[in-house]
């Protein structure tokens with residue numbers, strides 16, 4: 001494994017934390033070329049109101065702008081969660097050389113977990129390194145979803161209490 005993999009994954013984790021702070025599913029990505037980070041991004045699907053706003057797509061978008069072309073030769077991506085089919089497709093299209101991901105995604109992981117984008121004979125196959133700082137990356141996701149469930153429970157309780165109060169008032173009046 002690239003000796004800097006953990007260092008760059010930590011930067012992706014920092015991006016993921018920025019997503020969580022905005023109430024977004026915490027996924028962060030960075031693109032590295034010649035040992036230098038050339039783009040950083042995090043998931044903004046909710047705040048951007050856009051299905052395309054995954055961390056990987058945004059990071060690719062920024063890297064293409066920076067390098068001035070649709071190909072990203074010599075580029076590596078570090079992303080905290082296994083890319084989905086859309087992002088895996090974008091990674092192949094951008095000719096990214098290697099992808100390092102942290103958490104596995106049973107529901108939509110397209111580089112080995114749900115299926116493997118590299119198994120279809122497409123004209124480019126990125127090298128995949130899975131499970132880099134997996135524990136940290138998964139913990140970010142599970143605590144986010146735990147808090148989300150707790151918040152929903154609390155909100156439901158509050159709504160029910162409000163309804164009860166209104167019903168009581170109607171009876172009393």
Ligand SMILES: [Zn+2]
Pocket residue numbers: 054056083084085086087088
């Ligand atoms: Zn995606």
